[in-house]
Amino acid sequence: MLSPLRFEPAFAQPALPVAAASVIRYAAGEEIFAEGDSADHVYELVEGTVRTGRLLRDGRRQIDAFHFAGETFGFEAGEVRRTTAEAVSEVTVRIVRRRALSDLAARNGEVARQLYQLTISGLQRSQDHVLMLGRRSACERVAGLLLLLADRTGEAAFDLPMSRQDMADYLGLTIETVSRTLTGFLQEGLIALPTVRHVELLDREALEALCE
Amino acid sequence: MLSPLRFEPAFAQPALPVAAASVIRYAAGEEIFAEGDSADHVYELVEGTVRTGRLLRDGRRQIDAFHFAGETFGFEAGEVRRTTAEAVSEVTVRIVRRRALSDLAARNGEVARQLYQLTISGLQRSQDHVLMLGRRSACERVAGLLLLLADRTGEAAFDLPMSRQDMADYLGLTIETVSRTLTGFLQEGLIALPTVRHVELLDREALEALCE
DNA sequence: CGTGTTCTTGATGTTGATCAACAAGCGTGG
DNA sequence: CCACGCTTGTTGATCAACATCAAGAACACG
DSSP states (O other): OOOTTOOOGGGOOOOOSSOOSEEEEEOTTOEEEOTTSBOOEEEEEEESOEEEEEEOTTSOEEEEEEEOTTOEEOOOSSSBOOSEEEESSSEEEEEEEHHHHHHHHHHOHHHHHHHHHHHHHHHHHHHHHHHHHHHOOHHHHHHHHHHHHHHHHTOSEEEOOSOHHHHHHHHTSOHHHHHHHHHHHHHTTSEEEEETTEEEESOHHHHHHHHO | OOOTTOOOGGGOOOOOSSOOSEEEEEOTTOEEEOTTSBOOEEEEEEESOEEEEEEOTTSOEEEEEEEOTTOEEOOOSSSBOOSEEEESSSEEEEEEEHHHHHHHHHHOHHHHHHHHHHHHHHHHHHHHHHHHHHHOOHHHHHHHHHHHHHHHHTOSEEEOOSOHHHHHHHHTSOHHHHHHHHHHHHHTTSEEEEETTEEEESOHHHHHHHHO
């Protein structure tokens, strides 16, 4: 069921219009780049799921975003990575030289516009995330994540690509709270959880109501 | 003490390289634009402080960012505003037609690059905000905001342009918690609070340690 | 099958929210 | 200049949500 470069409506993004320096596979859990690395490539995700985020010295982790097939990641303002990217599942990426892309953008206004559009929609997702973390309860956050995942597949039933720990670190919660919230939804009949990594949304309305 | 177009090192951003459609003043508390408006202008803040954020239907509010003199705001991916912008203090802004700016960017690679740089640094600040809201305690959040405000003036003593409610809505806390945390810092000798709107950082080290 | 990992569930603890009262600033009008 | 009311901020008491700690269950993989 490989569908490279298929663009989901909710996340439609142009592929990077530059020849890839290379195409690489990463195993689940592998690091793609780390905080402090020099940021001379950007990535286009062909298949799989990637998480980007940061780690505090005491071990607390915050995931900024999950990235799915067709999306791009690894853009930085400066020369040095401020986030770490890891493969959540088995992953294949196209790697593009940042320099090649910025050169092209300097010559081609349309490419520059796409690049701009890409980052600004990333900014908007980050703002949604801020709202979620700043002002929403655990229930609302978990519901929000489930809806986000459902929207990108377009299906009410889908596999969770990430662990409970990943969900917790994205939502600013603990695994226990995520787990309890999911079984709460289960008991209220909002979702089914046939396996630990597969969700079906039974009452989308109710879940949406939780997110307003 | 007006200093239009002075760029603080920590927030150095190019002015929008387009003739302003107009220059407008807003009184403190006035709305500059609102969620749902059509997004056909961008703004350059000449003087004062602006907050951008969102409101949930039940009244919960989340401030995405504070903007200071020299900074730009009001960029949107789509045609419709997703955030509201309000004057925190008395404010003067240059208003630029979005269309004029994007036309210029399409012709001029350097302008396009600046625009890109602007949004990507906005994205990085939003990611810092996510980390703050997702994984930091109330103390750490308040310390982080104080340091952010100190950095942009370059002084250890500064006026707080915003109310406790604004601070709370930026930090994902309540006014009571912000207030208590500040008096906590006061009692530990980390700050002085000669008036309710003026802060002096007495022990910057300790505050930085709180943010790691 | 065992063994290690991930997930769930339960009991308890802590942080920050909520509710309530009071204090401090601030503008207006006497 | 003070009295007044109104807004904003502080402080206290209590509560609730989520974290933490601990144990067990389910699952994955050799």
